[in-house]
Amino acid sequence: MESSKTIIVTGPECAGKTMLSEGLAANLECALIPEYSVAYLDALSRAYELKDLVNIALEQKKRIEHAEKEHQLVIADTACLVLKVWAEVRFEKVPLEIEKWWMEAQNYTYLLCTPDLPWEPGAHRENPDDRDQLFELYRRHLWKANRNFAAINGISRVPQAMEFLKVSGLL
Numbered sequence: 001m002e003s004s005k006t007i008i009v010t011g012p013e014c015a016g017k018t019m020l021s022e023g024l025a026a027n028l029e030c031a032l033i034p035e036y037s038v039a040y041l042d043a044l045s046r047a048y049e050l051k052d053l054v055n056i057a058l059e060q061k062k063r064i065e066h067a068e069k070e071h072q073l074v075i076a077d078t079a080c081l082v083l084k085v086w087a088e089v090r091f092e093k094v095p096l097e098i099e100k101w102w103m104e105a106q107n108y109t110y111l112l113c114t115p116d117l118p119w120e121p122g123a124h125r126e127n128p129d130d131r132d133q134l135f136e137l138y139r140r141h142l143w144k145a146n147r148n149f150a151a152i153n154g155i156s157r158v159p160q161a162m163e164f165l166k167v168s169g170l171l
Helices: 018-028 036-043 050-070 080-091 095-105 131-146 157-168
Strands: 005-010 029-035 073-077 109-113 150-151
Touching: 005 018, 005 080, 018 029, 018 073, 018 109, 018 157, 029 050, 036 050, 050 073, 050 080, 050 095, 080 095, 080 131, 109 131, 109 157, 150 157
Parallel strands: 005 073, 005 109, 029 073, 109 150
Antiparallel strands: none
């Protein structure tokens, strides 16, 4: 099997990451790695801590790497950048394990969802008022690290993302 291509859907909360991930995976008939943090936080019987973000990152990474061994194309609903930004904003520091994964994640292609969809409350959502600032933080990280990415916006996200992936040579 030729090497796997991994597409990470990222961005602030409630910006359509899951919707875009699921739509792309259905259209491309490829592996989909859901966001592990939801299941992890649902099972937690206390407030989450910085070490929990490390646990989430390690499991999400493991799931992505497993899928990469079995599939040529992998779509992941979030990865290291979400955990990096989450740690920076919530705890003002990024654990080494998350930073290391971010530095290793240079071959991923990123789809950065803009927060132009209405915010909806959720059990683990914390940032209804600063999604634009968070989006800029994501964008700066991607740009500074010279990652292959596109900002995806509006309601027709799947066709927009598919076009970017074709132009990028991933499809």
